[in-house]
Amino acid sequence: MRNLMAKLGDNMRRFMMGRYGMDDLNRFLYGTFIVLFLLELLIPIARVKMVLNIANTLVIFIELFRMLSRNISKRYAENLKFLDLTAGIRRAFRINKKKFDDRKDYRYFKCPGCGQEVRVPKGKGHVRITCPKCRASFEKKV
Ligand SMILES: [Zn+2]
Incomplete structure (x- = not known):
């Protein structure tokens, strides 16, 4: 056999x-x-x-x-x-999968200045976030 x-x-x-x-x-x-x-x-x-x-x-x-x-x-x-x-679709899938895998430890926010997505660690309370792309600053609860 x-x-x-x-x-x-x-x-x-x-x-x-x-x-x-x-x-x-x-x-x-x-x-x-x-x-x-x-x-x-x-x-x-x-x-x-x-x-x-x-x-x-x-x-x-x-x-x-x-x-x-x-x-x-x-x-x-x-x-x-x-x-x-299919590069765009595959990239979107990859990003969504990463967000899903990260969901316990991170939150994602869109920068109000430029729309750049920013990943912030969870459980830190009220935080001031500075956008790495346009340096705009905004507050969020994480
Ligand atoms: Zn920005």
Whole structure:
């Protein structure tokens, strides 16, 4: 069994040689496929199911095509384009996650002067905050 698994792994590695493989865009496509697939399972309306089935089939084919593609430079360029187009969204997600992770120890305020967000440690009572960007000063309870 162990031998068989090792052999399968070797064959897989050989098969993937010179092919593009996984990247951010493919991970996104895979996530999209999973969401569409689950929606297809959950939504009981036949017409919607059909559309979702076509959509998730299309998405998984695009992902497989990209993964198995030998045109590595073209796939790489597509991934860069994807990362470039989604930079703003990914940044917003990162910031929100950080705020959520920090929620026990910090509060976030918007500077009334310039709108810059300022992070202040919690539990210090009334504090005077000086904006690091525009030096405006304001008071808050933390
Ligand atoms: Zn400011």
